[in-house]
Amino acid sequence: xxxxxxxxxxxxxxxxxxxxxxxxxxxxxxxxxxxxxxxxxxxxxxxxxxxxxxxxxxxxxxxxxxxxxxxxxxxxxxxxxxxxxxxxxxxxxxxxxxxxxxxxxxxxxxxxxxxxxxxxxxxxxxxxxxxxxxxxxxxxxxxxxxxxxxxxxxxxxxxxxxxxxxxxxxxxxxxxxxxxxxxxxxxxxxxxxxxxxxxxxxxxxxxxxxxxxxxxxxxxxxxxxxxxxxxxxxxxxxxxxxxxxxxxxxxxxxxxxxxxxxxxxxxxxxxxxxxxxxxxxxxxxxxxxxxxxxxxxxxxxxxxxxxxxxxxxxxxxxxxxxxxxxxxxxxxxxxxxxxxxxxxxxxxx
Numbered sequence: 001x002x003x004x005x006x007x008x009x010x011x012x013x014x015x016x017x018x019x020x021x022x023x024x025x026x027x028x029x030x031x032x033x034x035x036x037x038x039x040x041x042x043x044x045x046x047x048x049x050x051x052x053x054x055x056x057x058x059x060x061x062x063x064x065x066x067x068x069x070x071x072x073x074x075x076x077x078x079x080x081x082x083x084x085x086x087x088x089x090x091x092x093x094x095x096x097x098x099x100x101x102x103x104x105x106x107x108x109x110x111x112x113x114x115x116x117x118x119x120x121x122x123x124x125x126x127x128x129x130x131x132x133x134x135x136x137x138x139x140x141x142x143x144x145x146x147x148x149x150x151x152x153x154x155x156x157x158x159x160x161x162x163x164x165x166x167x168x169x170x171x172x173x174x175x176x177x178x179x180x181x182x183x184x185x186x187x188x189x190x191x192x193x194x195x196x197x198x199x200x201x202x203x204x205x206x207x208x209x210x211x212x213x214x215x216x217x218x219x220x221x222x223x224x225x226x227x228x229x230x231x232x233x234x235x236x237x238x239x240x241x242x243x244x245x246x247x248x249x250x251x252x253x254x255x256x257x258x259x260x261x262x263x264x265x266x267x268x269x270x271x272x273x274x275x276x277x278x279x280x281x282x283x284x285x286x287x288x289x290x291x292x293x294x295x296x297x298x299x300x301x302x303x304x305x306x307x308x309x310x311x312x313x314x315x316x317x318x319x320x321x322x323x324x325x326x327x328x329x330x331x332x333x334x335x336x337x338x339x340x341x342x343x344x345x346x347x348x349x
Contacts, residue, residue: 001069001158001190002054002094003109004275005102005299006292007179008161009169016161017107023084023115030081032339034223039078040340041243042220044332045250046074047086048325051093052253054100055306055321056260058201059269066198066272067260069113072121072150073206076143077213079224083118084110086332093328098320099301112158121150121206126226134218134225144207151202152194159183159190162274169291177291179274180281189273217242254321258314 035043050070057065074083088110094100101109128142163183166176179186213220217239263269271280278296282288306320307313 001066001109001113001155002091002101002272002275003105003112003158003161004296005104006289006295007102007274008105008108008165009178009291010104011168012161012164013104013108016105016111020088020107020110020115023111024088027081027084027088028339030079031085031336034079035082035336035340037337037340039082039223040333040336041240043074043078043082043086043336044329045243045246046070046077046082047090047332048250048329049246049253050074050087051090051324051328052250052257052321053205054090054094055257055317055324056253057264057269057272058198059264059267060193060197063269064193064271064273065264065269066193066201068147068198068202068205069117069151069154070205071113071118071154072125072143072147072202073209075118075122075150076125076146076206076210076224077220080118080122082223083122084114085335087114087118089331090328093324093331095301096299097302097327098306098324099299099304100306102295103299104295108158108161112154112161116157117150117154120153121146122224124149125224129225131227134221134227135214139221139225140207140211140214143210144203147206148199148203152191152199155190155194155198156187158274159186162186162190171290175287176289178289179292180285180287180289186274193273250325251322254325255318257321258317261313261317 031043053068053070055067057067059065069087071083071087074086078086091101091109091113092106095103095106095109125142125146128145129136129139132138160183162179162181163186165179166182169177171177181189210221220239220242271277276284278288278293281292303320303323306317306324308316308319
């Protein structure tokens with residue numbers, strides 16, 4: 001779902017940026033009002049998790065690839081506004097440092113994956129879970145369903161952005177200037193693969209992590225639950241041992257992240273839909289759109305495609321993952337310490 005440079009024109013990416021600026025401001029305000037200092041580590045870990053989980057490209061044999069995002073999981077743990085901040089930062093670092101997603105499309109990618117996805121998922125989670133206890137099976141089931149629905153709605157939103165391009169920008173020969181595939185093709189392609197495969201990956205990841213939180217520290221589910229402070233499961237301080245375990249788990253994910261390139265190669269799966277290079281899109285569409293050709297090389301990322309060296313791409317992928325999650329976590333901690341208030345003596349949320 002990472003829209004590259006050149007696949008959407010200024011008629012789309014400029015309004016997306018315009019929409020995201022007030023949403024980022026609102027998210028910062030909401031996080032300042034609701035999040036407490038004890039939740040900063042979880043916000044940082046959530047952003048780092050979103051970054052690394054998006055490196056795991058799940059292949060469809062002989063077809064395409066996709067990945068989980070983790071946006072609904074963060075919304076379930078900390079609320080949707082915190083997810084806006086966390087996932088946006090992960091996407092911005094991916095674009096600027098690793099060239100995963102275009103810089104012109106940062107606003108669009110954040111709108112789809114950091115706004116549409118967590119808010120949709122969170123509403124579904126709240127609807128299904130209701131006032132059930134934090135440790136109930138209903139909570140983890142509703143989180144899994146929310147992850148599935150949230151990812152699919154975000155995929156459709158992305159597909160619409162792709163699909164409207166031939167309608168709004170053409171050259172003198174009638175060719176699309178940006179993405180050449182219309183709504184019918186874009187929506188069908190992205191909907192099918194996410195409904196049948198990638199949505200279930202998101203559901204499993206979300207449900208399993210929530211189940212783990214229920215067993216270890218259910219109080220960490222309180223912020224995004226919609227329950228008031230009468231909920232009996234509370235915690236006064238940050239669960240440092242748990243956060244340490246999660247941090248170690250993130251490093252372990254980074255160490256096995258080369259599966260995200262090995263499995264697609266092994267199963268001969270192509271690039272994710274809408275993330276092709278110029279040569280690939282010429283082979284599919286028969287031409288390279290002019291706008292895509294101009295914008296496609298707009299930004300030279302320091303570590304393009306999570307690569308530091310062509311000699312050992314798997315090791316480079318691991319190092320990129322570790323560097324990425326470190327950057328994201330450190331930035332989140334720095335920002336959060338500036339805007340998040342400390343918990344008072346009676347503040348258990």
